[in-house]
Amino acid sequence: MTEGWERLRGMLQLEQKKRYTNVAVVGGLDPHLQRIVSEYRLPATHRFRQVLEALPGRGYAELHPIQRKRVVEELLKALAEAPPAIARPAARRTVAGMQPKVRAPGSLEAPVSLFKGLSRTYVSKLERLGIKTARDVLFHFPHRYNDFSNVCTISELMIGQEQSIIADVWTAGPTTVGRRKATEAVIRDDTGTLRVIWWGQPFLARTLRSSGKLALSGKVTAFRGRLQMENPEWEPVDADSLNTRRLVPVYPSTEGLPQKVLRKLARDAIELFADQVSDELPPALVSKHKLMPAPKAIRQVHFPDSREQMEAARRRLAFEELLTIELGVVKRRQVWQQDAQAPPLALPPAVEQGFIESLPFVMTGAQARANRAILRDLGQNVSMNRLLEGDVGSGKTVVAATALLAAVASGYQGAIMAPTELLAEQHYRTFARLLDAGATGSGDGLWFSVLGSGFVVLQPPYLERPLRVTLLTGSLKAGERTEAQQAIAAGQSDIVVGTHALIQEEVSFSRLGLGVIDEQHRFGVLQRAALREKGAYPHVLVMTATPIPRTLALTVYGDLDVTVLDEMPPGRPPVRTHRVRPDQRNRAYEFLRQQVKGGRQAYVICPLVEESEAVAARAAVQEYERLSQHVYPDLRLGLLHGRQGSSEKDTTMRAFRDNELDVLVSTAVVEVGVDVPNATVILIEGADRFGLAQLHQFRGRVRRSQHQAYCLLLTENASEEVQERLRIMEQVDDGFQLAEEDLRLRGPGEYFGVRQSGLPDLKVASLTDVALIEETREAAIRLLEQDPDLKRPENRGLARRAARLWENISGEVS
Numbered sequence: 092m093t094e095g096w097e098r099l100r101g102m103l104q105l106e107q108k109k110r111y112t113n114v115a116v117v118g119g120l121d122p123h124l125q126r127i128v129s130e131y132r133l134p135a136t137h138r139f140r141q142v143l144e145a146l147p148g149r150g151y152a153e154l155h156p157i158q159r160k161r162v163v164e165e166l167l168k169a170l171a172e173a174p175p176a177i178a179r180p181a182a183r184r185t186v187a188g189m190q191p192k193v194r195a196p197g198s199l200e201a202p203v204s205l206f207k208g209l210s211r212t213y214v215s216k217l218e219r220l221g222i223k224t225a226r227d228v229l230f231h232f233p234h235r236y237n238d239f240s241n242v243c244t245i246s247e248l249m250i251g252q253e254q255s256i257i258a259d260v261w262t263a264g265p266t267t268v269g270r271r272k273a274t275e276a277v278i279r280d281d282t283g284t285l286r287v288i289w290w291g292q293p294f295l296a297r298t299l300r301s302s303g304k305l306a307l308s309g310k311v312t313a314f315r316g317r318l319q320m321e322n323p324e325w326e327p328v329d330a331d332s333l334n335t336r337r338l339v340p341v342y343p344s345t346e347g348l349p350q351k352v353l354r355k356l357a358r359d360a361i362e363l364f365a366d367q368v369s370d371e372l373p374p375a376l377v378s379k380h381k382l383m384p385a386p387k388a389i390r391q392v393h394f395p396d397s398r399e400q401m402e403a404a405r406r407r408l409a410f411e412e413l414l415t416i417e418l419g420v421v422k423r424r425q426v427w428q429q430d431a432q433a434p435p436l437a438l439p440p441a442v443e444q445g446f447i448e449s450l451p452f453v454m455t456g457a458q459a460r461a462n463r464a465i466l467r468d469l470g471q472n473v474s475m476n477r478l479l480e481g482d483v484g485s486g487k488t489v490v491a492a493t494a495l496l497a498a499v500a501s502g503y504q505g506a507i508m509a510p511t512e513l514l515a516e517q518h519y520r521t522f523a524r525l526l527d528a529g530a531t532g533s534g535d536g537l538w539f540s541v542l543g544s545g546f547v548v549l550q551p552p553y554l555e556r557p558l559r560v561t562l563l564t565g566s567l568k569a570g571e572r573t574e575a576q577q578a579i580a581a582g583q584s585d586i587v588v589g590t591h592a593l594i595q596e597e598v599s600f601s602r603l604g605l606g607v608i609d610e611q612h613r614f615g616v617l618q619r620a621a622l623r624e625k626g627a628y629p630h631v632l633v634m635t636a637t638p639i640p641r642t643l644a645l646t647v648y649g650d651l652d653v654t655v656l657d658e659m660p661p662g663r664p665p666v667r668t669h670r671v672r673p674d675q676r677n678r679a680y681e682f683l684r685q686q687v688k689g690g691r692q693a694y695v696i697c698p699l700v701e702e703s704e705a706v707a708a709r710a711a712v713q714e715y716e717r718l719s720q721h722v723y724p725d726l727r728l729g730l731l732h733g734r735q736g737s738s739e740k741d742t743t744m745r746a747f748r749d750n751e752l753d754v755l756v757s758t759a760v761v762e763v764g765v766d767v768p769n770a771t772v773i774l775i776e777g778a779d780r781f782g783l784a785q786l787h788q789f790r791g792r793v794r795r796s797q798h799q800a801y802c803l804l805l806t807e808n809a810s811e812e813v814q815e816r817l818r819i820m821e822q823v824d825d826g827f828q829l830a831e832e833d834l835r836l837r838g839p840g841e842y843f844g845v846r847q848s849g850l851p852d853l854k855v856a857s858l859t860d861v862a863l864i865e866e867t868r869e870a871a872i873r874l875l876e877q878d879p880d881l882k883r884p885e886n887r888g889l890a891r892r893a894a895r896l897w898e899n900i901s902g903e904v905s
């Protein structure tokens with residue numbers, strides 16, 4: 092019980108050596124002197140206390156060195172007497188002493204509440220992270236590591252480095268700096284002393300003092316010209332090294348659940364249960380791909396012995412995750428191709444010829460190639476499962492129309508599903524126009540008249556019989572919808588154009604031969620499966636303007652054949668894209684006005700508001716009013732947002748298309764597919780909020796004609812990162828490159844449909860790791876060749892994994 096006493100003696104002696112400059116300890120002697128008084132509860136009569144009480148207001152610090160000398164000598168004398176024998180409570184904190192109640196035999200499914208030392212609060216917080224059992228603990232992997240493996244002496248510490256030291260606590264006590272409460276300590280080893288401060292943890296002192304020799308790890312900073320550590324990780328040196336002196340795991344966590352708790356829990360779970368984790372990969376695969384065995388990988392991913400071990404462990408776990416996905420994707424593709432029951436659909440040459448000749452343009456080479464590939468697939472009795480990938484404006488719609496015509500000509504129904512009502516309605520009219528053009532010479536008379544009713548009957552000259560195109564969206568009136576559904580079920584409708592409404596339960600087709608999904612990135616695997624189920628074995632064509640990086644083509648879209656439209660219709664110069672600083676806003680408005688004066692039209696896109704469609708709509712209304720009243724009082728403005736009814740949207744789009752509006756103010760709803768060739772400039776507010784691929788989609792809205800088009804990117808955010816991203820938009824016109832860039836910068840987010848793809852959240856693997864994805868793809872193909880149903884004993888573990896992963900989309904597998 093004389094530790095504090097002895098420590099203070101050391102300090103005072105050092106103070107003598109330093110010639111009473113009060114720099115022997117960080118922060119000066121006063122706090123330490125006071126602490127001794129309270130720590131030992133020194134009575135007022137104690138000599139030590141009397142010396143202190145004789146000091147002036149600000150204490151020792153205020154004294155002249157000569158006075159200090161005397162005081163120090165007095166204090167040393169007082170200390171030479173035996174310290175009062177007071178019992179200091181030395182209870183250890185339980186966090187560090189957590190002990191599992193359950194020793195063997197235990198099971199991986201043991202609930203975490205059995206781990207001793209875990210409070211109920213912790214248990215419920217763990218549950219919030221999805222951690223309920225020992226297995227969950229083992230599979231809750233760190234998302235990063237602090238590299239504290241550099242252990243050195245205090246004299247070797249360097250500012251800015253992450254380092255570890257082993258030292259004694261010399262002093263420790265609560266303090267306040269300004270208004271911030273903290274614990275301040277001075278620690279020392281043979282080479283020197285160091286100030287350490289833990290912000291916001293004023294009650295740490297006692298634990299520190301009673302913990303013996305400490306290991307501390309953290310970043311070295313400077314305080315008043317001297318080195319210090321702030322909020323370092325620490326633990327007693329004789330304890331397991333979980334928090335210091337190594338690569339220290341940092342786990343995804345939640346408020347109020349300290350890393351220390353997670354680390355201790357992981358260590359306990361590993362000691363007890365890691366060896367019970369069975370290797371789900373067949374041994375041959377493990378050795379062929381040089382993978383770490385599962386129990387070792389679990390150990391090393393939590394507490395790696397080295398960086399190499401950590402990487403090997405993560406590779407093993409990522410391999411397992413990706414292989415599971417690939418098994419599902421490859422299997423799904425095989426199952427799909429085994430069904431030789433799809434209706435072969437053929438487009439008679441005369442019909443194709445008639446259709447092509449009726450078009451107001453000549454198909455591009457890419458469109459013709461895509462048509463050939465698709466028609467070849469459709470002619471088989473194996474269901475087509477193809478992705479048509481083409482940049483915005485590359486002309487996917489007419490390719491879809493050709494395929495749908497093949498279905499109709501073969502006596503089957505075709506359906507096309509779009510992500511928004513606006514787009515469904517546009518497709519509806521486009522088909523009406525494309526398929527009717529031969530009869531009327533111009534579809535324009537019909538263009539808008541068909542709306543309002545749920546269907547239109549066309550008689551293209553190249554078809555023997557009339558063709559009924561039906562629109563099915565959520566906003567049809569009940570009567571119209573029933574009528575549409577009846578026509579679809581009775582087989583009277585040849586082509587059905589719709590939104591999600593198409594895949595609702597109450598919709599059933601009489602003979603669906605082909606389903607097309609437009610803007611696939613807005614849908615998920617589940618919707619694809621649902622559309623497929625509307626027919627016996629229909630062919631499926633999915634279309635997207637989002638270029639699919641190779642990694643995603645192998646995973647999320649791994650069961651599809653891919654056709655790329657790599658050619659734009661002729662005579663469309665690339666869009667000129669410019670960043671606009673906030674102070675150049677008026678110039679941008681003026682530029683829009685010039686374009687309008689020249690007969691063109693413009694879009695203004697409002698910033699993305701995440702909260703809700705309603706909030707976004709309100710923001711758009713405000714922007715619309717501001718522009719109408721203050722910026723363009725003399726121009727004709729329109730407003731488009733997601734909360735408008737479809738007839739309102741339609742009226743606006745129609746007016747815009749007919750050049751009755753000069754400027755269309757819109758939320759992101761205009762992003763997909765809208766087609767108004769006379770619009771040549773798009774001004775995007777809050778451009779930093781959008782992803783690159785999405786900005787490219789917007790830009791595609793104005794690349795629709797031979798006029799030079801412009802895209803202006805406005806942002807208040809001047810950060811270099813944002814500017815760099817937008818600079819990429821200025822320089823790169825290739826949607827493919829932008830998508831790769833997006834994937835690199837933002838990771839595979841919602842934009843690529845990964846979130847809705849039915850894929851699990853990957854814990855270790857990254858969807859950007861092409862090499863590993865390719866490796867697992869090949870492994871999956873080989874495994875399924877040798878053992879198509881994964882029935883062999885050594886493959887059962889994998890079969891289980893795959894089943895767990897794919898059960899939620901089994902509808903598609905079976």
Ligand code: ADP
Binds near residue numbers: 458481485488489660
């Ligand atoms: P996207 O691939 O973005 O869906 P669309 O199918 O909407 O593109 O076509 C964009 C525009 O280009 C439409 O106005 C369409 O009529 C027109 N278009 C399509 N193919 C051609 C072509 N071969 N030549 C000229 N214009 C074309």
Ligand code: MG
Binds near residue numbers: 487488609764
């Ligand atoms: Mg389109």
